Amino acid sequence: MKRYWLMKSEPDVFSFDHLAKAPKRTTSWEGVRNYQARNFMRDTFRKGDEVLFYHSNTEDAGIYGLAEVVREGYPEQESPWCMVDIRATAKLREPVTRARLAADSRLKGMMVLKRGARLSIQPVTPEEFKIVSALGKPEYL
DNA sequence: GCCAACGTTGGC
DNA sequence: GCCAACGTTGGC
Numbered sequence: 001m002k003r004y005w006l007m008k009s010e011p012d013v014f015s016f017d018h019l020a021k022a023p024k025r026t027t028s029w030e031g032v033r034n035y036q037a038r039n040f041m042r043d044t045f046r047k048g049d050e051v052l053f054y055h056s057n058t059e060d061a062g063i064y065g066l067a068e069v070v071r072e073g074y075p076e077q078e079s080p081w082c083m084v085d086i087r088a089t090a091k092l093r094e095p096v097t098r099a100r101l102a103a104d105s106r107l108k109g110m111m112v113l114k115r116g117a118r119l120s121i122q123p124v125t126p127e128e129f130k131i132v133s134a135l136g137k138p139e140y141l
Numbered sequence: 142g143c144c145a146a147c148g149t150t151g152g153c
Numbered sequence: 154g155c156c157a158a159c160g161t162t163g164g165c
Contacts, residue, residue: 098164
């Protein structure tokens with residue numbers, strides 16, 4: 001069964017545009033140092049799962065693009081940590097900011113909106129994914 | 142830049 | 154195994 005995820009990145013470090021311009025529009029998601037997020041990547045991510053790409057710690061935090069999982073969890077070299085590969089699939093013409101997320105009552109269950117939700121990889125429901133991607137008017141790449 | 146919330150560390 | 158101290162995240 002296909003699953004849906006939200007993945008956070010600080011745009012100053014690695015934005016959705018960075019991903020869209022990367023070779024094959026693909027990157028390895030290295031550097032996660034949280035066990036819960038690591039376990040999601042290692043145990044639950046499957047090829048074909050879809051991703052909301054979220055910009056955190058910035059003005060206008062929110063969802064800027066869509067991506068898909070193209071390689072399932074594999075170890076970072078010489079470490080207990082783990083990463084996946086994701087590929088950009090669509091840029092959102094109208095990024096879905098936190099304000100827009102919060103204004104939509106259908107999305108009030110989203111983990112990213114909860115106070116103190118620091119987890120950098122979060123599950124989202126198929127409905128949430130559909131609603132957010134429709135709001136964003138995706139331009140498929 | 143502030144600071145609340147959270148995860149991790151480490152002394153005991 | 155408890156829990157205080159610490160470092161980090163991330164919204165504002």
